[in-house]
Amino acid sequence: MxxxxxxxxxxxxxxxxxxxxxxxxxxxxxxxxxxxxxxxxxxxxxxxxxxxxxxxxxDTDDAPAAGPSNAALIILGVFGGVYALESIGWIIGGLRLQQYAEFLVAPLAYQVSLWLAVLTPLIWFVTVLLLTRGGRSWVRILLLVLGALLVLPWPFIMVGAIGQ
Known part of the structure; x- marks a missing residue:
């Protein structure tokens, strides 16, 4: 029926x-x-x-708060992937420049700065998630877009995976 x-x-x-x-x-x-x-x-x-x-x-505060929407979760997943790729880009680009950078700075200083650069996308992503926990979704997305542009792996972009 x-x-x-x-x-x-x-x-x-x-x-x-x-x-x-x-x-x-x-x-x-x-x-x-x-x-x-x-x-x-x-x-x-x-x-x-x-x-x-x-x-x-x-109606009291004992009820669980509504979580992020499905679209917001998908956007967070996409940005999580973007930030993971940026970290990989920092590793590849930074290791490509290591032989040239040793003429300018001490090897220990270069290693510390390289791994800080590798961790920067992860730090930005987690910081935005923690600081915008109770805020509006558009603020979180705007900060994630801004961070994705700020922490671009410039050594990888300029030299590439193979180098010039």
Whole structure:
């Protein structure tokens, strides 16, 4: 038959023990319970909180916060990949320039600066994620775009993987 099958329509009622909350909940009534359950329900109704109180409790800060949207998660994944590729670019480009840089700086200084450059994309990515945790998504994306441009692996771009 399909989704429009009239036997699938349960009507505006809830099973015993359930309470409808939210917009339009006044139109939905719980189903009638057997006589024995009706007596226990009437006794428990006095001790049970009112639906308004339940709604107020549901709106408190105890509820888990909504996470990022699917689009935001995909964008974070893409930028995570971009930053990983930039780190690889820093490794390749930096190791290509190592023989020329030893004429200018001490080998230890070059190694320290090379590995700081390799870690810079990871540091930027994690820092943006931590600092914009509760902020707007567009700010996070803007900072990730800015960081992707700032930490470009210039030795790899200028010399390339094979060198000139």
């Amino acid at each position: 399909g989704d429009d099958d009239p036997t699938l329509d349960a009507g505006p009622s809830l099973p015993p023990g359930y309470v409808a909350v939210g917009k339009g909940s006044e139109a939905i009534a719980p189903t009638s319970a057997p006589a024995a359950d009706a007596e226990s329900d009437s006794r428990s109704d006095a001790a049970a909180p009112a639906p308004e109180a339940e709604r107020a409790d549901a």
